[in-house]
Amino acid sequence: MSLLDRLSFNQITADPLSLDQVISGCVAHDIPYIAVWRHKLEGDAARAASMIRNAGLRVSSLCRGGWFSAPTPAERRERVADNRLAIQQAAELDAPVLVIVSGPANGQTLEDARTTVMDGLLEILPDAEKAGIVLGIEPLHPMYAAERSVVVTLRQANDIVDRLASPAAAVVVDAFHVWWDPEVIPQIERARGRIGGFHVSDWPVPLPGILMGRAMMGDGVIELRRLRQTLEANGYTGPIEVEIFNDEVWTTPAEDLLPLIKQRFLQHV
Amino acid sequence: MSLLDRLSFNQITADPLSLDQVISGCVAHDIPYIAVWRHKLEGDAARAASMIRNAGLRVSSLCRGGWFSAPTPAERRERVADNRLAIQQAAELDAPVLVIVSGPANGQTLEDARTTVMDGLLEILPDAEKAGIVLGIEPLHPMYAAERSVVVTLRQANDIVDRLASPAAAVVVDAFHVWWDPEVIPQIERARGRIGGFHVSDWPVPLPGILMGRAMMGDGVIELRRLRQTLEANGYTGPIEVEIFNDEVWTTPAEDLLPLIKQRFLQHV
Numbered sequence A, B: 001m002s003l004l005d006r007l008s009f010n011q012i013t014a015d016p017l018s019l020d021q022v023i024s025g026c027v028a029h030d031i032p033y034i035a036v037w038r039h040k041l042e043g044d045a046a047r048a049a050s051m052i053r054n055a056g057l058r059v060s061s062l063c064r065g066g067w068f069s070a071p072t073p074a075e076r077r078e079r080v081a082d083n084r085l086a087i088q089q090a091a092e093l094d095a096p097v098l099v100i101v102s103g104p105a106n107g108q109t110l111e112d113a114r115t116t117v118m119d120g121l122l123e124i125l126p127d128a129e130k131a132g133i134v135l136g137i138e139p140l141h142p143m144y145a146a147e148r149s150v151v152v153t154l155r156q157a158n159d160i161v162d163r164l165a166s167p168a169a170a171v172v173v174d175a176f177h178v179w180w181d182p183e184v185i186p187q188i189e190r191a192r193g194r195i196g197g198f199h200v201s202d203w204p205v206p207l208p209g210i211l212m213g214r215a216m217m218g219d220g221v222i223e224l225r226r227l228r229q230t231l232e233a234n235g236y237t238g239p240i241e242v243e244i245f246n247d248e249v250w251t252t253p254a255e256d257l258l259p260l261i262k263q264r265f266l267q268h269v
Helices: A019-028 A045-054 A073-092 A110-131 A154-164 A184-190 A224-233 A254-268 B019-028 B045-054 B073-092 B110-131 B154-164 B184-190 B224-233 B254-268
Strands: A007-010 A033-037 A058-066 A097-101 A134-137 A169-174 A195-200 A240-242 B007-010 B033-037 B058-066 B097-101 B134-137 B169-174 B195-200 B240-242
Touching: A007 A019, A007 A058, A007 A254, A019 A033, A019 A045, A019 A254, A033 A045, A045 A058, A045 A073, A058 A073, A058 A110, A058 A195, A073 A097, A073 A110, A097 A169, A097 A195, A110 A134, A110 A154, A110 A169, A134 A154, A134 A195, A154 A169, A154 A184, A184 A224, A195 A224, A240 A254, B007 B019, B007 B058, B007 B254, B019 B033, B019 B045, B019 B254, B033 B045, B045 B058, B045 B073, B058 B073, B058 B110, B058 B195, B073 B097, B073 B110, B097 B169, B097 B195, B110 B134, B110 B154, B110 B169, B134 B154, B134 B195, B154 B169, B154 B184, B184 B224, B195 B224, B240 B254
Parallel strands: A007 A033, A007 A240, A033 A058, A058 A097, A097 A134, A134 A169, A169 A195, A195 A240, B007 B033, B007 B240, B033 B058, B058 B097, B097 B134, B134 B169, B169 B195, B195 B240
Antiparallel strands: none
């Protein structure tokens, strides 16, 4: 099996493109997997699922559920309902994993927000179990703690998965978010058997921006191959998503971008 | 004792000002401590020390030593020599603590760079012990891992202090760098008896920039009072440095900035 058989194109890497365009690009360039974002479904997961299936592609994950914390109980209930919808959509898409981005504190204290996240996950877990979808707990880089995710380390994600104690719970390892962590290797080892995904991009020096500053693999300092090999040594041989938030990447035509991704993927991951 | 008796003005909060100007400001506004940066000494720590002493101020810390890793052994030796000079300067200034910013990987792998940091600290530790200076290991926020510090969590700083096993080693807790960490409270508890400093600023939402994006206390989401009270409960009653990297703060005249700092310090720390 070639490493390219595990390559997944995460839609956010080409956010300006429609799902149709991304599917055509993956087919043209022999990329077997696609990671789907919900804002690209335009409310019609069934249509997206049939397009993807007809093209012979598989879905590596659906992004994203989570975002549990909110200032009021009513809003928190809405978030839970939206996560239930996301689980249904993942099932329609044959996505094995729903990526969970916990969301920011959003008016709560950090500690309370973390409790809200745990409560929300416990509430949707039976739905995920019933649908056969894995909730993929993705810690985000701590620089997003205030705006996107109160779950910020692999240790914390492992703790959450411990508490969920279900085959429908796993961690998702995104290299950009966890590479800096002195515990990244032991926490991947700890996650053995419950690793739900691996995302790659790179950390350029200097980092040009907080959200859109990610780089193409090889244009930064992350030891991607070491992470991949550690994940494999701990049983993860599933799809590897290329997920790059970067304006320059977004404006690269697909016919140039996809060959470059394949080349860098083989060289650096 | 009032909390204001613990207030220290970190020079970087007014980087455009000279040491003379900062001293005058602190005296005029009854701020008892100053944290000195080495690039402000202009190579003459004795002169700075006498200016500070004559003004009736005390030095809370000297910033900074560290920055150990480098591509070649010769450069690494230079870094160690520079740290020895910094320890001497701290002693001249009656600074109890030399703040250690470890430095980036700088051409090494992360793991090797972390070993280089440990080796460098072990090498300068006897000098610090002899001079009566505490090496204050300051973890920086993980968003600086590639450019400024391979030491990124309080757990890691505590591990380093464990290995140094000396009264001349302590951790420095900077709220901006550690607030996001799910382990911040237990790791402060673990550091009891070897806490070398506490720095405050705030994390604004959204964060406007990576280096210069810090905010005045109260203009962000950090639970500063909780951190201060946790530090006190664990025995730290020393100076609290206000350290804000922010262009707007830098251009605020001292006669406006210092009263604002005192007010926000009392309200939020």
